[in-house]
Amino acid sequence: MRSRKIAAILAILLLLGVLIGTSQATAGPSPSYPTGDPQTWVIYQIVIDRFYDGNTSNNNPAKSPGLYDPTKTNWRLYWGGDIDGIIAKLPYLYELGVTAIWISPVFDNIDVAINTSSGLQAGYHGYWPKDFKVIEEHFGSWSTFYKLIQEARKYNITVIIDFVVNHSNPSDAGEYGALYDNGTFVTDYPTDAKYATVDPITRSLSNIYNHNGGITNWNDRWEVRYKNLFNLADFNQLNPWVDRYLKESTALYLKAGIGGIRLDAVKHVEPGWLKTYADYVYAIKNVFMFGEWYQSFNDEMYWDMVKFANDSGISVINIPLQQVLVDVFAYDTKTMYDLDNAVKKYTSNFMWQNKLVNFIDSHDVPRFLSLSKSITRFHQVLAFVMTAPGIPVIYYGDEQYLHYDATNEFGQVGGDPYNRPMMTSWDTTTTAFKLIKALAQLRRANTALAYGLVTTRYVSSDVYIFERKFFGNVVLVAINRNLNSPVAVSNVYTSLPDGVYSDYLGGLINGTSIKVVGGKFSVTLPPGSVSVWQYKAVPSGPWVGAIDPTMGRAGNVVVISGEGFGSQPGQVLITNGQSTWSATVTYWSDKSIEFIVPSGVTTPLNDNHVTVIVKRADGATSNGIAFQYLSGRQIPVIFEVQNTKGTTLETVPGEFLWLTGSVPELSNWSPATTRAVGPMLCPAWPNWFVVASVPANTYIEFKFLKAPLGGTGVWEPGSNHAYTTPSDGIGRVSVTANG
Known part of the structure; x- marks a missing residue:
C-alpha cells in the first residue's frame, strides 16, 4: 500500500x-478472481510427474517411448504423474486449504532422453519444451488440461501455469533446441546458428536464438540476459517471431481459464520485453503473475530484482528471504535478528510487498528436512511462511514431511533431482497438514495476513514476535526457535485490544495464551513454540x-x-x-x-x-x-546511444547510463534511477543500449542520464532526442550522445 x-x-x-x-x-469475489484475490491465496506447488499417476495409459506414450521408469530408480526419467492425478487429488488439496496450484510446465517437451554422466535424462520436469502450443503427452492433452481448470473451480482452486520464457531445450544434446509451432517444425539451435548475424551495439542476434555461449560472469547483466543459462537454447525475445510466438502461446492458456502465471528465469530475460508481455496478458485477462529471480539480499542485482518487481507489473518469488530462513531455522548460522532485518528490508524495498511469493522448499533447492532433521523447526518455518508479508507457497509433500537425502553430483544432500520424490502419503492428520490448514483458514478469515503491514514487537537471538495489522484487524505471531528452553518476554506492545487471547493454533506447535493490558503483554514462550493470536474488527x-x-x-x-x-x-x-x-x-x-x-x-x-x-x-x-x-498498448523498443567517450555520458566504474523521457513508461522525465529505465547495457563500449516498454505509435522525447545504482542522474546536455514508435513489432532508435 x-x-x-x-x-x-x-x-x-x-x-x-x-x-x-x-x-x-x-x-462474492470478483469474476476475475472467483477464488479470492491472490494475496489471500495459499499456493501449492506441484511437479506434475511426481505427484500422482491418475492415468497409467500415458506412462509410455508412442510419441516418446522409453522415457518412463516404472521402477522409479532413475530420478531423471518420467515416473507417471499426470494431470489426471492432480484432478484425482483436488479434494485432498481443498481440505488442506489450498486455493491455488502452481503446476510445473505442461508444454510438449523433447521426445528423447539425453545420455549424461549421471545417466539418461528426460524432460519430466517440464523445463525442456519444444512446442509451447501442445500439451506434453506424458501429462495429458488439451482436453485434460481444460478438465483440470473446470474441476479445480469446483473446489475454489485456481490453476497457475509455469511458463518458460527464457529458453527451449538443451542446445547441445537431445533435440538440440528443436522448436515447433503447434506441431510444425520451426528451427533448432544448429540450424538457427547458420543464419546468425551479430549486432555491433547490442551484441544480440536477429534470429530466434542467441548464440553467445554460456554464462560465465553471473554479475554481468548482458551475459545474464544474452547468453545461455547453462546449456539451454536461449530465446531472442527481440526477434518479432519469438515475441509473437511466446505471447500467442500464453493466450492459449489464458483462454483455457488459468488464474496465474509463474514465469521461469525472468532474471535472464530483458525486463523491458517482459513488461510488454505483462501488458499483452493483462489486456486479455486479469491473472496473477510472478517470476523467478534467483538472488540474495547482498548481491548487486538484488537492486535490479526490486526494480523489476516495482516496474514490470510482475511480482517475484522471494528467494532472498528463503536463503535467510534456511540459515536461521536449519543451519543456525543466523539468528532471529537476521530474519527481522530481512523482513524489514524486503517490506521496505518492494512497493507491493504483500504480493511477493514466499516459500521454504521448491524444485530448485534441497528440502528443509534434508538440511535439518528438526520437525519442530520445520513446523516453525512453515508457520512463518504462512503468516509473513507475502503469498505462501507449500511445496508438494511438505505436509507429509516428504524428502529424500541422497547426494547429487554437485554435492548437495537432497538437491535436484532428490528434492522431487514421488508423493506417496495423503495423511490428513499430520501436524504439518493441520498447521497449514489452520493458517490457510486464518488467511481467509483475517485480512491482516493478506493486506497488513508488519511491525516487529520483540526480537532476540531465538525469539521473533511480529505483528500484521490491516486497519483494525490484527494477527500477532511469536516464534521461539530455542528447542530446549522457554523464553520470558515482558511488556511487549501490541495493537491487539485489551483482553485474553488463546493460541489460534490450539497449542498445535506448543503455543500459549496471552493477556493484553494497556496495549502490552508479558508471556513465557515454551521451547520450540509458535503462538498465533488474532483479532477481527468490524470495518x-x-x-x-x-x-x-x-x-x-x-x-x-x-x-x-x-x-x-x-x-x-x-x-x-x-x-x-x-x-x-x-x-x-x-x-x-x-x-x-x-x-x-x-x-x-x-x-x-x-x-x-x-x-x-x-x-x-x-x-x-x-x-x-x-x-x-500505462499510456497505451506496449511494444519493446531498443534505445541506443553511441559514442559516449569524451561526453558528459562517459562513465567510470560504478556508474551506469539510464533512459528517461516524456511518457509514463519512461518515468515522465524522472532523474531518479529507481524510476528511469535501466541500468543500460554496454557490451560494445562506448555504445550503450536498453530495451524499454513504451506505447505503440507514439511520439516520444527522451534523454539519457549518468548515475550509480540508486542515485539521481546527471543529465545529458543539449536538445531532447525524438522518436515515433512503430505500431507493432520491435522498435529501434539509435542516437549519438550529446556533448
Missing part, C-alpha cells in the same frame, strides 16, 4: 459529485488492501480487494494528486470491486504511478493504493 497526501486527495474528491454507472451489487470504513494487477492501460480489467466497501455500488476514483478520473465499475461487493481503467489519465511529473481510491455509496472514502498507469 502507498498513501499519498490523502488530505489533499480527499479535498479533490469532495469537489467531485459525478456518479458513474455501476453493476448490481453482489456478495469502520472502506479499507483497500490490494489491487490486481498493479499495472494497466485504458480498457483493462482491474480488481480492488479489501473490506467495508458496502453492499451498494459507489465509485472508484483515480487521482494523480491534481486531477481525478472516475472508472466504470463492473462489479461491486463488500470485499471486492472490479473496474475498467479509464482513458486519458495522466501521471505526475517524475513518476508513472497514480493512486486508486474507493468512495463508498454513503460517501466514506478509503485509503489510496498505488497503480502504474
Whole structure:
C-alpha cells in the first residue's frame, strides 16, 4: 500500500459529485478472481510427474517411448504423474486449504532422453519444451488440461501455469533446441546458428536464438540476459517471431481459464520485453503473475530484482528471504535478528510487498528436512511462511514431511533431482497438514495476513514476535526457535485490544495464551513454540488492501480487494494528486470491486504511478493504493546511444547510463534511477543500449542520464532526442550522445 497526501486527495474528491454507472451489487469475489484475490491465496506447488499417476495409459506414450521408469530408480526419467492425478487429488488439496496450484510446465517437451554422466535424462520436469502450443503427452492433452481448470473451480482452486520464457531445450544434446509451432517444425539451435548475424551495439542476434555461449560472469547483466543459462537454447525475445510466438502461446492458456502465471528465469530475460508481455496478458485477462529471480539480499542485482518487481507489473518469488530462513531455522548460522532485518528490508524495498511469493522448499533447492532433521523447526518455518508479508507457497509433500537425502553430483544432500520424490502419503492428520490448514483458514478469515503491514514487537537471538495489522484487524505471531528452553518476554506492545487471547493454533506447535493490558503483554514462550493470536474488527470504513494487477492501460480489467466497501455500488476514483478520473465499475461487493481503467489519465511529473481510491455509496472514502498507469498498448523498443567517450555520458566504474523521457513508461522525465529505465547495457563500449516498454505509435522525447545504482542522474546536455514508435513489432532508435 502507498498513501499519498490523502488530505489533499480527499479535498479533490469532495469537489467531485459525478456518479458513474455501476453493476448490481453482489456478495462474492470478483469474476476475475472467483477464488479470492491472490494475496489471500495459499499456493501449492506441484511437479506434475511426481505427484500422482491418475492415468497409467500415458506412462509410455508412442510419441516418446522409453522415457518412463516404472521402477522409479532413475530420478531423471518420467515416473507417471499426470494431470489426471492432480484432478484425482483436488479434494485432498481443498481440505488442506489450498486455493491455488502452481503446476510445473505442461508444454510438449523433447521426445528423447539425453545420455549424461549421471545417466539418461528426460524432460519430466517440464523445463525442456519444444512446442509451447501442445500439451506434453506424458501429462495429458488439451482436453485434460481444460478438465483440470473446470474441476479445480469446483473446489475454489485456481490453476497457475509455469511458463518458460527464457529458453527451449538443451542446445547441445537431445533435440538440440528443436522448436515447433503447434506441431510444425520451426528451427533448432544448429540450424538457427547458420543464419546468425551479430549486432555491433547490442551484441544480440536477429534470429530466434542467441548464440553467445554460456554464462560465465553471473554479475554481468548482458551475459545474464544474452547468453545461455547453462546449456539451454536461449530465446531472442527481440526477434518479432519469438515475441509473437511466446505471447500467442500464453493466450492459449489464458483462454483455457488459468488464474496465474509463474514465469521461469525472468532474471535472464530483458525486463523491458517482459513488461510488454505483462501488458499483452493483462489486456486479455486479469491473472496473477510472478517470476523467478534467483538472488540474495547482498548481491548487486538484488537492486535490479526490486526494480523489476516495482516496474514490470510482475511480482517475484522471494528467494532472498528463503536463503535467510534456511540459515536461521536449519543451519543456525543466523539468528532471529537476521530474519527481522530481512523482513524489514524486503517490506521496505518492494512497493507491493504483500504480493511477493514466499516459500521454504521448491524444485530448485534441497528440502528443509534434508538440511535439518528438526520437525519442530520445520513446523516453525512453515508457520512463518504462512503468516509473513507475502503469498505462501507449500511445496508438494511438505505436509507429509516428504524428502529424500541422497547426494547429487554437485554435492548437495537432497538437491535436484532428490528434492522431487514421488508423493506417496495423503495423511490428513499430520501436524504439518493441520498447521497449514489452520493458517490457510486464518488467511481467509483475517485480512491482516493478506493486506497488513508488519511491525516487529520483540526480537532476540531465538525469539521473533511480529505483528500484521490491516486497519483494525490484527494477527500477532511469536516464534521461539530455542528447542530446549522457554523464553520470558515482558511488556511487549501490541495493537491487539485489551483482553485474553488463546493460541489460534490450539497449542498445535506448543503455543500459549496471552493477556493484553494497556496495549502490552508479558508471556513465557515454551521451547520450540509458535503462538498465533488474532483479532477481527468490524470495518469502520472502506479499507483497500490490494489491487490486481498493479499495472494497466485504458480498457483493462482491474480488481480492488479489501473490506467495508458496502453492499451498494459507489465509485472508484483515480487521482494523480491534481486531477481525478472516475472508472466504470463492473462489479461491486463488500470485499471486492472490479473496474475498467479509464482513458486519458495522466501521471505526475517524475513518476508513472497514480493512486486508486474507493468512495463508498454513503460517501466514506478509503485509503489510496498505488497503480502504474500505462499510456497505451506496449511494444519493446531498443534505445541506443553511441559514442559516449569524451561526453558528459562517459562513465567510470560504478556508474551506469539510464533512459528517461516524456511518457509514463519512461518515468515522465524522472532523474531518479529507481524510476528511469535501466541500468543500460554496454557490451560494445562506448555504445550503450536498453530495451524499454513504451506505447505503440507514439511520439516520444527522451534523454539519457549518468548515475550509480540508486542515485539521481546527471543529465545529458543539449536538445531532447525524438522518436515515433512503430505500431507493432520491435522498435529501434539509435542516437549519438550529446556533448
